[in-house]
Amino acid sequence: MITIAIDAMGGDFGPLITVPGALKCLEIVPDLRLILIGDENQISPLIPRNLQSFVEIVHTDQCISMDEKPSRALRGLPNSSMKLAIQAVSEKSADAIVSAGNTGALMAISRHILQTLPGIDRPAIMARLPVKEGATYMLDLGANVDCQAEHLYQFAIMGAAFAAANGHVIQPKVALLNVGVESIKGNQQVRLASHQIAQSEALNYIGFIEGNELFSGKADVIVCDGFVGNVALKASEGVMRLAAEKIHDRFSVWWLRWLGLMLRPFLKSLTKELDPTYLNGALLVGLQGIVVKGHGSSDVQSYTNAVMQAYREVANKSNDHFEEIMNQIEF
Amino acid sequence: MITIAIDAMGGDFGPLITVPGALKCLEIVPDLRLILIGDENQISPLIPRNLQSFVEIVHTDQCISMDEKPSRALRGLPNSSMKLAIQAVSEKSADAIVSAGNTGALMAISRHILQTLPGIDRPAIMARLPVKEGATYMLDLGANVDCQAEHLYQFAIMGAAFAAANGHVIQPKVALLNVGVESIKGNQQVRLASHQIAQSEALNYIGFIEGNELFSGKADVIVCDGFVGNVALKASEGVMRLAAEKIHDRFSVWWLRWLGLMLRPFLKSLTKELDPTYLNGALLVGLQGIVVKGHGSSDVQSYTNAVMQAYREVANKSNDHFEEIMNQIEF
Numbered sequence: 001m002i003t004i005a006i007d008a009m010g011g012d013f014g015p016l017i018t019v020p021g022a023l024k025c026l027e028i029v030p031d032l033r034l035i036l037i038g039d040e041n042q043i044s045p046l047i048p049r050n051l052q053s054f055v056e057i058v059h060t061d062q063c064i065s066m067d068e069k070p071s072r073a074l075r076g077l078p079n080s081s082m083k084l085a086i087q088a089v090s091e092k093s094a095d096a097i098v099s100a101g102n103t104g105a106l107m108a109i110s111r112h113i114l115q116t117l118p119g120i121d122r123p124a125i126m127a128r129l130p131v132k133e134g135a136t137y138m139l140d141l142g143a144n145v146d147c148q149a150e151h152l153y154q155f156a157i158m159g160a161a162f163a164a165a166n167g168h169v170i171q172p173k174v175a176l177l178n179v180g181v182e183s184i185k186g187n188q189q190v191r192l193a194s195h196q197i198a199q200s201e202a203l204n205y206i207g208f209i210e211g212n213e214l215f216s217g218k219a220d221v222i223v224c225d226g227f228v229g230n231v232a233l234k235a236s237e238g239v240m241r242l243a244a245e246k247i248h249d250r251f252s253v254w255w256l257r258w259l260g261l262m263l264r265p266f267l268k269s270l271t272k273e274l275d276p277t278y279l280n281g282a283l284l285v286g287l288q289g290i291v292v293k294g295h296g297s298s299d300v301q302s303y304t305n306a307v308m309q310a311y312r313e314v315a316n317k318s319n320d321h322f323e324e325i326m327n328q329i330e331f
Numbered sequence: 332m333i334t335i336a337i338d339a340m341g342g343d344f345g346p347l348i349t350v351p352g353a354l355k356c357l358e359i360v361p362d363l364r365l366i367l368i369g370d371e372n373q374i375s376p377l378i379p380r381n382l383q384s385f386v387e388i389v390h391t392d393q394c395i396s397m398d399e400k401p402s403r404a405l406r407g408l409p410n411s412s413m414k415l416a417i418q419a420v421s422e423k424s425a426d427a428i429v430s431a432g433n434t435g436a437l438m439a440i441s442r443h444i445l446q447t448l449p450g451i452d453r454p455a456i457m458a459r460l461p462v463k464e465g466a467t468y469m470l471d472l473g474a475n476v477d478c479q480a481e482h483l484y485q486f487a488i489m490g491a492a493f494a495a496a497n498g499h500v501i502q503p504k505v506a507l508l509n510v511g512v513e514s515i516k517g518n519q520q521v522r523l524a525s526h527q528i529a530q531s532e533a534l535n536y537i538g539f540i541e542g543n544e545l546f547s548g549k550a551d552v553i554v555c556d557g558f559v560g561n562v563a564l565k566a567s568e569g570v571m572r573l574a575a576e577k578i579h580d581r582f583s584v585w586w587l588r589w590l591g592l593m594l595r596p597f598l599k600s601l602t603k604e605l606d607p608t609y610l611n612g613a614l615l616v617g618l619q620g621i622v623v624k625g626h627g628s629s630d631v632q633s634y635t636n637a638v639m640q641a642y643r644e645v646a647n648k649s650n651d652h653f654e655e656i657m658n659q660i661e662f
Contacts, residue, residue: 234542
C-alpha cells in the first residue's frame with residue numbers, strides 16, 4: 001500500500017477540489033490510501049461510502065491562507081492542515097504529501113520538518129518543461145530568489161540526480177541558464193557556478209544555455225536562480241496568452257472564426273504546460289521526503305495529476321534512487 | 332537635415348545589409364543624410380549614383396568582431412567603425428548612431444564617449460514589447476546583469492521619462508517585475524527598489540508585476556534587472572518557436588497542412604516582435620546621445636527599421652524632452 005497525505009484545505013477551493021481530485025486516484029491505482037487532513041465537516045460529506053475504507057480523515061480547524069507569511073505559517077499555526085500533512089510524512093505514516101496551498105509556507109514547513117538532504121542547503125521547486133522530445137527538468141522555479149553559486153551548483157546536482165533516478169538518461173546533460181553562451185557572459189554567481197559545475201566529475205555539464213533554448217530539449221536539466229526561473233516561465237505563459245488572443249483576432253472574420261476556435265484549446269493546453277504546478281504539480285526537491293505542490297487554482301483533473309505524480313514518485317522509489325545518487329556525490 | 336552615423340561594418344553581414352538597409356531610409360524621408368563608416372571598398376560599390384549626394388563615407392579598416400571583449404573593443408581598436416560612428420555623435424557631426432554590432436562593445440564605447448545623463452550610472456537597453464493595446468517599454472534587457480536597487484530606480488525614471496517624452500501617456504504607469512505581487516515577495520534589490528520608486532513623486536508606480544503580465548499592457552514601463560529581462564524575452568521567443576512547431580505537427584495531416592502553413596508566418600512575426608532588437612532596433616537609454624542597436628542578423632528591412640527609429644528619435648526631439656524630464660527629477 002502507498003499512503004499519500006493530502007492537505008485538503010490547501011488551494012483556492014479547498015476540499016471541493018482537493019477531495020474529489022484525490023479520490024479519483026483511488027480509481028486509477030488499486031494500492032493507494034489517502035489521509036485527508038482538514039475540516040472533517042467539509043471533507044466527510046464528499047466521500048462516497050464505497051471509498052471510505054481507503055480514506056482516513058484527520059480533523060483540524062487550522063488552515064494556512066494563501067497570503068500568510070511563511071514565518072507565521074510555520075510558528076503561529078501548529079495544527080494547520082499543511083503542517084499536519086507534512087508531519088505525517090516525517091512520522092512515516094504517509095509516503096508523500098500533496099498540497100495546493102501557500103508555496104512559501106510549504107517550502108518553510110517542509111524544510112523545517114523534513115529537513116534537507118545531506119549537502120543541500122535549500123530545497124528547490126522543479127518541474128518538467130514542455131519540450132518537443134525527451135524530458136527537460138528546470139529548477140529553481142521560485143523557491144529561492146537570491147541564489148549564490150553554491151546553491152546553483154546544488155540545484156545542478158539535484159536536477160541531474162533526479163533525471164538519472166527517473167531513468168530518462170544515464171548522464172543527464174546539465175545546462176546553466178544565462179544571457180549568452182560565451183564564458184564572459186552573465187553575472188558573477190552564474191560564472192562562478194559554471195566553473196564549479198564544470199569541475200564536478202559527477203555532472204555532464206554542457207555549459208550555458210539562453211532563454212530561447214529552454215524548450216528546445218537541448219538540455220536534460222536547466223539550472224537557474226528561482227527569480228529568473230519563475231519570471232522566465234511566467235513570461236512564456238504570458239506570451240502564449242498574447243498569441244492566443246492575436247490568433248483569435250486575426251481569424252475573427254466569420255469565415256475563419258472556426259480556425260481560431262479550433263486552435264484555442266490547443267494553445268490553452270500548451271499555456272497550461274508552462275505552469276510548473278498546473279499539469280502535474282511541481283516537485284520540491286532536496287528534502288528528506290516527497291512533497292508535491294499543486295496549483296493554487298487547480299481543477300479536479302490537475303489535482304488528480306498532482307496526487308498521481310506523488311504516487312509515481314513513491315512507486316518508482318525515485319526518491320531512494322535520488323538519495324542514493326546524491327550520497328555518491330561528494331560536495 | 333538629420334544626419335545618422337551608420338556603423339556599416341556592424342552585424343553578421345556587414346555592409347551587404349547595413350548599406351542597402353540605411354539607403355532605403357533616404358527614399359522614405361527627404362531630410363536624411365547618412366555617414367557610412369567602414370571599409371570604403373566594400374561600401375562605395377553599394378551606393379547608386381543618384382544617392383551619392385546624401386551619403387558620406389568615412390573609411391576605416393578596423394571593425395569589432397561579434398565575440399570581441401568590450402574592454403578590448405574599447406581600448407584596443409581606436410579606429411573601429413563602431414567607435415568612429417559614436418564619435419560622430421559626440422562631435423555633433425551626426426544626430427544619432429545605429430549599429431548592429433557587438434552589444435557589449437556598443438554599450439562600453441557609447442558610455443565612454445557619450446557619457447551617461449546626469450544622475451544615471453548605467454545605460455540600459457530598452458525596447459517596446461508586443462502588447463495587445465498601447466505601448467509597454469521594458470528595461471533593462473541585458474546591458475546590466477547585476478543590478479542594485481538604485482539602478483532599478485534609475486531605470487524606472489528613464490523608462491517613465493521616455494514614455495512621457497514619446498507622448499504615449501502623461502503619467503506612465505511604472506511596474507517592477509517580480510515573482511509575485513505581494514510586498515514580501517522577491518529578492519532584496521527588488522523590494523528596496525520598490526520602496527524607492529514608491530517614494531518618488533515623479534513616478535506613477537503601480538507596484539509589482541509578474542512575468543505573465545509582461546504582454547498584458549497593464550504597465551507602460553516595466554523595470555527589471557538585465558539578466559531577468561534578457562531571459563524573460565528570450566524564453567518567450569523560445570516558447571513561440573515551440574508553439575509554431577507543435578502547431579505544425581498538429582496540422583501535419585495533408586488535409587490540414589494548409590492551416591499550419593497559414594499560421595506559420597503569423598507566429599514567426601510575433602516571435603520576431605519578441606526580439607527587442609529585431610523589429611526596430613533597441614534603444615540604449617541613459618546616454619547623452621541617441622544610440623540604436625540593430626539585430627546582429629538583421630535583414631535589410633529590419634535594419635531600415637532600426638535607422639528609421641533613430642531618425643524618429645531625432646525628428647521628435649524625444650531625447651531633448653527626455654533629458655528635460657530627467658533634469659526635473661531630483662535623484
